[in-house]
Amino acid sequence: MAVEHAYGRFPDVRYHNNQHAADVLYSTQCLLRHPKVRCNLTKLEIISTLIAATLHDIQHPGLDSGFLVATGHDLSLTYNDKSILENHHASFGFRVMKNPTCDILSQMSTDDRKECRKMVIAMILSTDMSAHFGGVMEFEQLVRHKRTPSSSSSDSATDSTRADKTLDGFSSKEVRTLLTSVLHCADLGACTKSWDYSKRWSFRVLGEFWQQGDKEKQKGLPVGPLNDRDKTNIPRSQINFINIIVKPLWECWNQYIGEESVQVNNLLSNHDRWSAVAEEEEAFPREMCPTVRAVEDKEENLDKNLNHSKLNAKPTISNPELVSNGRVATTFHNDGKTTQKRQTVKKLKTTPRIGRKNKIQSTCV
Ligand SMILES: [Zn+2]
Helix, strand or coil: CHHHHHHCCCCCCCCCCHHHHHHHHHHHHHHHCCHHHHCCCCHHHHHHHHHHHHHCCCCCCCCCHHHHHHCCCHHHHHCCCCCHHHHHHHHHHHHHHHCHHHCCCCCCCHHHHHHHHHHHHHHHHCCCHHHHHHHHHHHHHHHHHCCCCCCCCCCHHHCCCCCCCCCCCCCHHHHHHHHHHHHHHHHCCHHHCCHHHHHHHHHHHHHHHHHHHHHHHHHCCCCCCCCCCCCCCHHHHHHHHHHHHHHHHHHHHHHHHCCCCHHHHHHHHHHHHHHHHHHHHHHCCHHHCHHHHHHHHHHHHHHHHHHHHCCCCCCCCCCHHHCCCCCHHHHCCCCHHHHHHHHHHHHHHCCCCCCCHHHHHHHHC
16 A cells, blocks of 8 residues: 555656556566476565565656756755666665565565565666666576576475576576566566557556656757657657567567567567558548547546546556546647647548548557
8 A cells, every 4th residue: 555655646647657566566477477487486586576566666756867867856866867766766665665564574584685675676776778778688698598498387486595596597697687577578568468458558658758748848958759749659659669679678588488478479469550550640640540549538538537536536556447647638638729639630530531530440449
């Protein structure tokens, strides 16, 4: 509850909120349960990874480190511009656990506690995107050096301590690489979900970027290409993100487990769907693109539901689909010009002038 409350303290954070934490925690435990991962880990390593997943974005302000540096934010001063957010998440997470009622490490031995803290901090710091390419390289090296994996159901995780070498002969350092890679895969796992979920996560993260872009415009700061709601090419941004960032990482995962994963299959499928949307957008303006419109309308309705339910209840992670803290669709209405466009589009969508409408909707929405 304390952790969820800490994530919920920024109700306008569109993406890095309690739902993202729940999603990453769930995805992490799925990956950890794979026999070829589990057989190399101790219980302490598994627990530490789950704690890191839970805390990895706690108290995220919905702003990136570049913005915090540019505006001289307190967090950038505290952490001297180095992995500002990740340092804050790790620090704040352990402050939460300092409360005796939240100290889930209290039953551990002193040595295990120390080791757990060390691993959690290292894993949270590794989620800094500036470490992404180095992390993928280390994961690739681990895959290359990996001995023939055991498909045995032998569960070395039943021991709280283990020898230096694991079932696959990993050193402690290589185990750390495996753990950070698992967490990083889960953290970048939104576009490995089914199309409907993936698409909505994409709009949420863009919504968060655009909220920052609005602030940058207000402050006269340079606005990044993904932070400008008027200039972002939505499908191309997703295609590039998949090609450059997500796919190389998840292909390593496939190589590690030695089989095709449903996540990578989803990723490739979503890539193709975004390519189809890109073709839509090249044929029509963004506000007329059926995929974009469908998501905006859905998110807008969720926001309305949330505003209504807020009168009686706090948001909960028990049903993520019904909880929405941000305003990506709402911000599309912030100026009269945009609102006018949307009204016009609604009208256009019903006119027979858009000959490809039915085909596109059935293909991409
Ligand atoms: Zn995250």
